[in-house]
Amino acid sequence: MNFAFSEDEQKFRTELRAFLASELPSWWRGMFVDDPRAMPFTRAFSRKLAERGWLTMAWPKEWGGAEASPWKQAILREEMWAHDEPRGPQYMNLNYIGPCILRFGSEAQKRRFLPPMAAGDVLxxxxxxxxxxGSDLAAVATRAEPSTDGFVVNGQKIWNSYADAPAEWCFLLARTSVAAKRHHGLSVLLVDMRTAGVDVRPIDSMAGPHELNEIFFEDVAVPRDCLLGEAGQGWEIVTAGLTFERVGIARYARAGRVIELLVEHAGATGLAGDSEVRSKLARLRVQYEAARLLNYRAISLQAAGRVPAVEASIARLHNTQLEQQVSDVGLEILGLAGQLTADDPAAPLTGLLHRQWVRTIPTTITAGTLEVQKNIIAERGLGLPRAR
Ligand SMILES: Cc1cc2nc3c(=O)[nH]c(=O)nc-3n(C[C@H](O)[C@H](O)[C@H](O)COP(=O)(O)OP(=O)(O)OC[C@H]3O[C@@H](n4cnc5c(N)ncnc54)[C@H](O)[C@@H]3O)c2cc1C
Known part of the structure; x- marks a missing residue:
């Protein structure tokens, strides 16, 4: 297996880095900060990426993409993650909601929903x-009752990232049949969040900056043309979507950047001579390389037109654990000062480790918990029986 990037791909990375250097303001520290400038910045930045054809570069040309290879897209993701993901919540559109509409949507749905995503105009x-x-996603109880011209939705969703950003649309998993077996009674509806009866309520989190919400649906009318795929196809769609999501997040690139910054810090402060620090940093580097290669393995399957379900779970398991190890080791190296936040002038690396540590607590929960990933690997990868 050869994962070396081509000359053209390397050139693209250089171009991207130059673009990021000119576009990212000095205050940019990612979405995981309480800064009212962050959300508008991500939207403006995404539009600029779109103008260059970089926002949805892997999509077909017909739908605003450039048919770039999964490898070029991987470079884009790596650079975005290494720079605190300036696309902000757009990652959901790009990584899996758009790809699910491309794969399961009707022509009319593609015409309606994909161009605004490709232009960075919608959340x-x-x-x-x-x-x-949660983990038992097939237990979804939100009801979408068939009506004469579509569906009427009643129920509650929770932990919805950036629903109050505000998101204009919701990729909703709901139960359209109670008679069918649990997995078979689910469907995906594309719901306009501005419809009467949709109520978004923010949830405060111990992890600091606001991100999470609940969404309540009370007699929400959803037109029939907003059903994605067939009624009852919801499980197939979300399973494919979650696989795209797991491959689509280059967490290792962010971890790699933090390791680089820790190495620079160790060099500048004399810590680099401490054998324990050196050994910890070297171990992290090894874990990082393993995470990167596991991701490349999943991407290579995608490039061959396959859905890398087990490989995506293996890569994600390693990625999320790497992120948490980088946080723990980083704090050990920086000592107590590592807990200081960006607004404290004494904070080393402008509070990077505090942000990194807090933000990586939930990484082993989102998009399927650590245990769920292990179950996927055990059942689908190793052929072991289902957990009871
Ligand atoms: C930061 C963040 C953002 C999120 N964003 C979104 C979003 O935008 N939209 C959305 O719909 N959801 C979102 N989620 C929700 C996320 O998908 C769920 O939290 C996750 O699927 C786990 O579900 P749960 O919280 O109900 O935990 P549970 O499923 O109740 O799990 C509790 C514990 O039991 C373990 N467990 C459960 N079942 C098994 C099993 N069979 N075998 C072994 N262990 C098991 C789990 O691993 C976990 O440790 C987000 C979550 C977080 C933390």
């Missing part, structure tokens, strides 16, 4: 989890 939120349906 979506994911409506999967419920208070009684």
């Amino acid at each position: 979506w939120t994911q409506g999967f989890s419920e208070p009684g349906a």
